[in-house]
Amino acid sequence: MSSSRQITEALQEKDDEINHLHDKVQALTAQLASALQSNDKSASKRRHHPLSPHTMNVREVQTTANKRTIHAQRERLGRNASITTQQILDTLATAPESQQAPSPIQRIMDMFAHPAHYMDYLNSDLFAKDLLKLACKIRYSLEKEPRVVFIQSPVYVLGDIHGNIEDLHFFSDNIWRLGMSLTAGNFLFLGDYVDRGLNCLECVAYLLAMKYQMPNKVFLLRGNHETRDVNGWEEHYGERSFIYQCRTRFGDDLGYRVWEGCNQVFDRLPLAAVIDQDIFCVHGGIPRPVGVNTTRIQDILAVPRVAGINPPYEHEDDLYQQVASDCVWSDPASEEQEMTTVNPQTGFGQSLRGGGAICFGNKAVTDFLKQHELSFIMRAHEAHADGVGIGKGARVFTVFSTSQDHNQGAQAMAGCLLVDNEKIQVINRSPAYKNQYVHRRDSVSVSNLPPDELQKRMKLGLVTTPAAMEQDDSSEEETEEEWMDLEDNNQQQERESMASNSSKGDYVFDARRRSSIDLGSLNDNFQTDMQLTNETSGSLAEAEPDNKRMRSKRPSVASIQEMGEGQSDSDVDTVNGDEEVNLHYA
Numbered sequence: 001m002s003s004s005r006q007i008t009e010a011l012q013e014k015d016d017e018i019n020h021l022h023d024k025v026q027a028l029t030a031q032l033a034s035a036l037q038s039n040d041k042s043a044s045k046r047r048h049h050p051l052s053p054h055t056m057n058v059r060e061v062q063t064t065a066n067k068r069t070i071h072a073q074r075e076r077l078g079r080n081a082s083i084t085t086q087q088i089l090d091t092l093a094t095a096p097e098s099q100q101a102p103s104p105i106q107r108i109m110d111m112f113a114h115p116a117h118y119m120d121y122l123n124s125d126l127f128a129k130d131l132l133k134l135a136c137k138i139r140y141s142l143e144k145e146p147r148v149v150f151i152q153s154p155v156y157v158l159g160d161i162h163g164n165i166e167d168l169h170f171f172s173d174n175i176w177r178l179g180m181s182l183t184a185g186n187f188l189f190l191g192d193y194v195d196r197g198l199n200c201l202e203c204v205a206y207l208l209a210m211k212y213q214m215p216n217k218v219f220l221l222r223g224n225h226e227t228r229d230v231n232g233w234e235e236h237y238g239e240r241s242f243i244y245q246c247r248t249r250f251g252d253d254l255g256y257r258v259w260e261g262c263n264q265v266f267d268r269l270p271l272a273a274v275i276d277q278d279i280f281c282v283h284g285g286i287p288r289p290v291g292v293n294t295t296r297i298q299d300i301l302a303v304p305r306v307a308g309i310n311p312p313y314e315h316e317d318d319l320y321q322q323v324a325s326d327c328v329w330s331d332p333a334s335e336e337q338e339m340t341t342v343n344p345q346t347g348f349g350q351s352l353r354g355g356g357a358i359c360f361g362n363k364a365v366t367d368f369l370k371q372h373e374l375s376f377i378m379r380a381h382e383a384h385a386d387g388v389g390i391g392k393g394a395r396v397f398t399v400f401s402t403s404q405d406h407n408q409g410a411q412a413m414a415g416c417l418l419v420d421n422e423k424i425q426v427i428n429r430s431p432a433y434k435n436q437y438v439h440r441r442d443s444v445s446v447s448n449l450p451p452d453e454l455q456k457r458m459k460l461g462l463v464t465t466p467a468a469m470e471q472d473d474s475s476e477e478e479t480e481e482e483w484m485d486l487e488d489n490n491q492q493q494e495r496e497s498m499a500s501n502s503s504k505g506d507y508v509f510d511a512r513r514r515s516s517i518d519l520g521s522l523n524d525n526f527q528t529d530m531q532l533t534n535e536t537s538g539s540l541a542e543a544e545p546d547n548k549r550m551r552s553k554r555p556s557v558a559s560i561q562e563m564g565e566g567q568s569d570s571d572v573d574t575v576n577g578d579e580e581v582n583l584h585y586a
Contacts, residue, residue, distance in 0.1 A: 142268035154185030154420035159380030159399035163197025191223025191283035194242035226266035285330035325516035387415020
């Protein structure tokens with residue numbers, strides 16, 4: 001009896017084990033099917049492909065004596081089509097997608113294509129108004145984007161721009177030569193669009209115009225320089241600070257409004273992106289975990305869609321301010337840090353930058369990638385002479401898309417990454433590639449310019465080309481009419497947003513709380529880098545040797561509020577704010 005009982009019990013155990021394995025196989029099969037479905041949504045989901053009623057005719061045109069460029073001109077499609085086909089094409093022409101860009105957007109696009117032709121425009125109130133209007137319109141669409149955007153390849157990934165119009169033009173002239181709309185794939189920028197370079201306003205205007213025209217194709221992430229503490233530090237960056245360039249171009253009053261309007265856009269930029277459910281993209285690095293019941297990506301998604309970070313708004317939670325700050329400020333740990341300062345339990349440690357910034361080591365990278373079933377991390381934030389750097393077991397890419405203003409030498413390259421066809425390809429601007437838009441003063445290209453013209457172009461940091469094109473003397477009334485169509489498309493959206501804001505109250509900075517990164521306590525590594533930067537530009541202010549906090553000359557809360565009084569909604573909505581300062585050497 002005992003023997004048969006043992007056999008029965010053994011068989012029952014085997015049956016239970018078989019059933020358990022069967023359930024496990026079913027669970028794994030379902031998990032695999034779900035993963036394949038999420039990674040191949042484009043193949044499983046039917047998409048609608050409406051026809052554009054225009055064809056793009058591409059031709060090469062000569063812009064200067066030594067330069068030729070590609071020009072794409074729109075023409076009506078099917079001019080020799082049958083009557084029935086032509087009637088269908090006529091109905092397509094009334095679709096919103098077929099309408100030409102508003103005139104202010106077109107002005108910004110023309111300015112970027114030929115900046116030296118538009119110097120009067122770049123120094124005018126009209127440029128300020130165009131930028132304010134664009135910022136006011138685009139911030140509503142950015143509030144709808146999650147703090148982590150999920151996009152599909154092919155994707156071009158670009159790092160820090162830092163107001164370098166020359167390198168940005170290199171990518172524009174070679175990567176999306178026919179324009180972003182005619183280039184296959186998406187475009188992901190990892191932040192740090194302002195400061196250090198002399199063309200911050202031009203770069204910001206161009207990128208915001210691209211985002212406005214192609215919201216589902218162009219994605220702009222936030223960097224540490226997209227915070228008021230950093231891009232308002234005029235005492236440190238001098239003429240290369242974003243706030244200085246706003247004030248110098250447009251005067252104190254209008255300049256501050258442009259600066260604040262752009263920062264309101266920056267407050268709403270996403271913090272991270274995921275490509276093909278496989279590559280995590282961020283400006284600085286991975287954040288420290290907030291709790292045990294959420295993933296890091298869930299933590300980032302929980303960051304408010306309007307966040308000041310440095311300094312924070314009153315509605316921002318301390319924990320999620322930390323998450324956002326880590327995303328824009330953190331760095332990979334060096335080999336020395338891995339052995340000394342990185343916590344072996346968490347994989348995080350104090351950054352060489354100091355001031356409260358963190359670094360992440362191999363363990364942190366491994367844990368993060370394993371938790372989210374990802375393969376790579378793409379980030380920016382650190383200057384790299386080779387354009388793109390690789391570290392942490394070839395799992396972390398650092399992409400830097402400006403070759404200037406970071407003490408990397410004359411052979412420094414500007415890089416970007418292309419994620420396509422299950423491959424990651426590095427694309428660099430070679431040091432041998434000649435400048436097309438920005439030249440040295442002793443260059444032959446500027447030798448025949450009159451002194452006043454030379455001085456004006458030097459002030460803007462622009463390329464020397466033939467005499468500037470004659471600008472439109474459009475009146476203020478005509479300018480308002482040009483924006484009318486753009487405003488009509490957003491009026492309902494604005495009313496809903498304003499009604500929502502009125503019920504919740506305005507966003508107000510929390511004067512009682514400190515910024516998450518303290519510039520005053522940044523260590524000697526940071527100060528040394530700042531001194532090197534100062535040596536490359538005599539106009540930059542010297543770093544204070546005693547590490548004291550340096551205040552920007554931007555207005556107080558009360559003065560910004562006074563600026564907004566008496567201004568109509570057609571100008572710009574402003575948020576009251578005063579900030580302190582943080583920074584880093586990238």
